[in-house]
Amino acid sequence: MSDSSKPYNPVRYLTEDSRPLYLHYGEDFLTHKFPAGTRVVYANKPMKPIDNQGAAIRYALNHPEGDVKPLYAQLKPGMKVTIAIDDISVPLPPMKTPDIRQKVLEIVLQMLTDHGVEDVEMVVALALHRRMTEGEIKRMVGPEIFKEYYPERLYNMDAEDEDNMVFLGETDHGEKVQIVRRAAESDLLIYVNVNYVPMNGGFKSIGTGLSGYQSIQYHHNPQTILKSDSYMDPKNSALYSSNERMGRMINEKLNVFHIETALNNKMYDDQLQFLADPEDDWSTADELKFKSMQWTLKQLPRAAKRNFFHKVPADYGLVGVFAGATEAVHEKTLEKCWQQHAVPVEGQSDVVVWGIPFESPYNVNSIMNPLLVRVMALGYFFNMYRGKPIVKKGGTLIITHPCYDQFDPDHHPSYIEFFNRCLPETRCSKTLGKRWEKEFAENPNYIEMFRRGNAYHGVHPFYMWYWAENGQHHVGRVVVVGAENDHVPARMGWLSAKTMDEALEMAAEHHGPDHDLTVMHHPPFVIADVR
């Protein structure tokens, strides 16, 4: 039971009396009683949200960061303005309405109207992500903006529409910078971002978000990924450095006004907020609620569970909004992100456990296929650190997921071919890239499905594979608990265990009986500040 008089400590060591921990397991939960001495890292408590969001947004627009004029001072009648907006991949899960993007857009659009700016278009910055559906866009911007602007002046960008993409030039590293034509030809480009983890935002917003394959291939490749110590730590990320070079060039050529919003980590509403708390702090009522939820989920077919989870929005609150010059704004945003997500942790572990949930940035309203399970484990969760990875070099990573062999044919068509045709031949990123990346990227079927349907770009599964590259190189082995088949873990190069006890035994056999064991209790997401 929690004692509210004590300061909250997100790092706990289990005792013999500790409750079993729950772990995400796709669309279900697993529970396991870990041995005494296990270190468990929980998320920080949600930061207090800003009550008057409108006032905070207006203040940010009028008091910009960096050497730029306030937004109102940059506006004049007759000018051409483009507003780029982050897509559905952030935040996860999508937040309750009104989405913070709606709140920002309402104020920005009103300001533009008040200053006589009529030539305004809004573009969803998809890069190579899938097109958002009408319903998703409407939910993101609110019904009024949707009614007034969609589809002529509010639309998904099309990175494969050659007439509407332009090259701005090359960076001093020879990286070609490609961007949406409308943005390049505007007098002012406003970017409305949702910052959820430190990897997002900053130069990456425009450098990646508004570009296409011709640009993205310079940093989304095995070599650059291997040189990125942590995606969440921009200073040590070659990926971010490449984006920074591109972003700087864009900012030199275009007039960019960046708006970033930082969210807290209140993933659950008040009824379910206990899921973010240490199990040992749960009340009896919380425990009953969890058990009944777990029982109910077990009775439902997977598709029904998936639909249910995708319909439950997060209760995120705004904890910071900053506007102005890209770099200065992002610095402020990062501070808020670290404040919310970073948990100081003493030392790495031989063995680290995390449960894989039903959703990643790339399967909102869709299926978490095996490639996305891998990218969630070795791409996202692995990189949730600053300083050093939470798992020691050569350590064991234990994950929980059913690893079902299911793909969404509308969202992830090229993933299916990648999984069934390429992966059986090799798991080497460099070989995969060399042999097949271009073929997939230029496959006319995938390009047209990307342009006219809701498919991720043909090259996307390669990026997912590369994304996990440094995690894969760092850990010694991955053991998946509860896989419902043998071939998915085998194709990923993972070991398989029926139960958590079996996985822990496998780890102990390798690391010896005195190994360190840490459970990272994602989500809500935790960034381990490892010392």
Place this chain on the structure above:
Amino acid sequence: MEPHSDTRRTAAFYDVDGTLIRTNVVHAYAYYAINSPAMGDKIGKTAGLLASLPLYWIADKFDRRVFNEAFYKNYAGFTEDRLVLIGEEIFEKVIKPNIFKGAHSLVDRSKRQGHDQILVTGALDVITKPLADFLGCKDFVANRLEIKDGKATGRLLKPMIAGANKALWVRRYAEEHGYDLDRSFAYADSGSDIPLLSVVGNPCAINPDFKMRTTARAYDWPVLNLD
């Protein structure tokens, strides 16, 4: 399967009606019927067409070849020169405005990837040729009417291009012209064209009917919706 190690050529084979264009052979015939020079003919042909539509629908669902045999009887008596002449006109007035916007983009990208563009259709050759020229296709195969004494008999010359025959034609064509079918593409909308998609390494269903969609889902073929 190595993507670039094989020097054999690759092709993209397209069904036409419902795949690249939103019209079908019935629309084309309707144009003939309505544009018959004599008023009596015009009324007779148009009324006959309307009366036969349910029968055609049933025949098409039963077997595309049965449909073709029944449908092309409508052309009996058309002179050869008139068929050729009006083919161009049908293309301009019926086919061209009904080419899916996405079809242009698909064909253009496929060409740039170095695939030869080939139409494989149950429509008539006189209508298909202008479309093939317009899209910049390397070749096409279409149905041909039997002509006797300068007039169409209403029968099709063999082999009739429909259903499994399309797949057979593609296999023979690939053999004769040195195409690598494993690396080639095929596009179709109808369940009757499942054999056509089955013979290439990169099948894709476009605007699929129920049977095609079910098969595409079962085999993880990409499904593309063009408009």
